[in-house]
Amino acid sequence: MGLRKKIIRVKWLIFGNLFRLCKINSKKIVIDNFFGRGYGENAKAIIEELLKLDSNLDIVWIVNDSVDNSEFPNSIRLVKIDSFRAIYEYATASIWIDNVKNNYKGNKRKKQFYLQTWHGGIGFKRVEKESIDTLDSKYIKESIRDSGLTDLMISNSDWVTENYRDNFWYNGEIIKTGLPRNDIFFKDNSASKQKVQKYFNSDKKIILYAPTFRQYLDISEQTNLFSLNAKKLVEAAEKNFGAQYILVTRVHPNIAKDFKITENSYLKDGSKYPDMQELLVSADILITDFSSSMFDFMLKSNKIFLFAKDYEDYIKYERKMKFDPKKDLPFPFASDEVGLISAISTFDEKDISIKANNFREKLGICDDGHSAERVAKLLVQVMKGSNLK
Numbered sequence: 001m002g003l004r005k006k007i008i009r010v011k012w013l014i015f016g017n018l019f020r021l022c023k024i025n026s027k028k029i030v031i032d033n034f035f036g037r038g039y040g041e042n043a044k045a046i047i048e049e050l051l052k053l054d055s056n057l058d059i060v061w062i063v064n065d066s067v068d069n070s071e072f073p074n075s076i077r078l079v080k081i082d083s084f085r086a087i088y089e090y091a092t093a094s095i096w097i098d099n100v101k102n103n104y105k106g107n108k109r110k111k112q113f114y115l116q117t118w119h120g121g122i123g124f125k126r127v128e129k130e131s132i133d134t135l136d137s138k139y140i141k142e143s144i145r146d147s148g149l150t151d152l153m154i155s156n157s158d159w160v161t162e163n164y165r166d167n168f169w170y171n172g173e174i175i176k177t178g179l180p181r182n183d184i185f186f187k188d189n190s191a192s193k194q195k196v197q198k199y200f201n202s203d204k205k206i207i208l209y210a211p212t213f214r215q216y217l218d219i220s221e222q223t224n225l226f227s228l229n230a231k232k233l234v235e236a237a238e239k240n241f242g243a244q245y246i247l248v249t250r251v252h253p254n255i256a257k258d259f260k261i262t263e264n265s266y267l268k269d270g271s272k273y274p275d276m277q278e279l280l281v282s283a284d285i286l287i288t289d290f291s292s293s294m295f296d297f298m299l300k301s302n303k304i305f306l307f308a309k310d311y312e313d314y315i316k317y318e319r320k321m322k323f324d325p326k327k328d329l330p331f332p333f334a335s336d337e338v339g340l341i342s343a344i345s346t347f348d349e350k351d352i353s354i355k356a357n358n359f360r361e362k363l364g365i366c367d368d369g370h371s372a373e374r375v376a377k378l379l380v381q382v383m384k385g386s387n388l389k
Helices: 003-019 041-053 084-092 137-149 158-167 180-186 190-200 219-225 230-241 276-282 293-297 311-317 337-346 349-363 371-383
Strands: 025-032 058-063 076-080 093-098 113-116 152-155 173-176 205-210 245-249 267-269 283-288 304-307
Touching (some): 041 093, 076 084, 093 371, 158 173, 230 283, 304 337
Parallel strands (some): 025 058, 205 245
């Protein structure tokens, strides 16, 4: 553990215990999205539904220095991550919401409730207990501790429920509510699309390229790996689908800060955009490798292309897979740009749709546009002191 982390832990230990003497605010909810990232993910959808049910809630969102505060509605208070104020907010909130498991937040009090939404949902990669041989021992310890604090996990499928139970060191409640972040795919999303168009200053359709990060490669190696010939990809899509496109690259939050993209008329950088779901709902085509974004995007479209130049190296040096992208999935897979461009050029959605529908049914997905509403009602029960049902 580095010196900075040790200092943070000492702060939490001393002041966390001190602030435990303060009264818990039954209407306060503290949220952290990926170590202080912006206004997005499952928590965004949950909070928006909660505020419809009770506008007097005290909502605290933990943020880091890179966050654009203008993303947030005025009804949400912003508090800097790991500050003394953040420690106080955690100690006095009735509900915690987080989506990662190695985010230290002190000891939970008896009357506090912790909702762990996780950030993956259905996923390619083996995670947690299944990948224990590749995980850092400190992470494993923190993840097990986090699971011990957790009161509820939410799922959008039979597949996810089984994965949480088998691999997350978790024996508590799992409720199949659907994923709140996916409600956007079932509703009028014209405002989100306009917001995305304004951000990129373009009314062209979007090819979203969303690769996941590589622990076995440094940032320069990942930059080279994720470089695509945007012009050729765009031209292939325009020829087959009869529309104008831009390529938007969005890398994983773990490397977004250091990842550099040189934009041009074909290529835009989407890594700083705060809400991945708004990008997904605005995109016409998704290119990804092992990102769980595929399983979200397929709720709205079958225009999905799986692309990984380093597939063999990835499963050798980093993570084993729960799905073989070459055999188990209904979407085309390519290991080089020639194959990717060919797949885009020859894509026939009618040919894919039957396989994709069968795959969705096999997973037991329950997303229907009302997930955030269900979770919000559960949390209202918690704040009233009722048991979950």
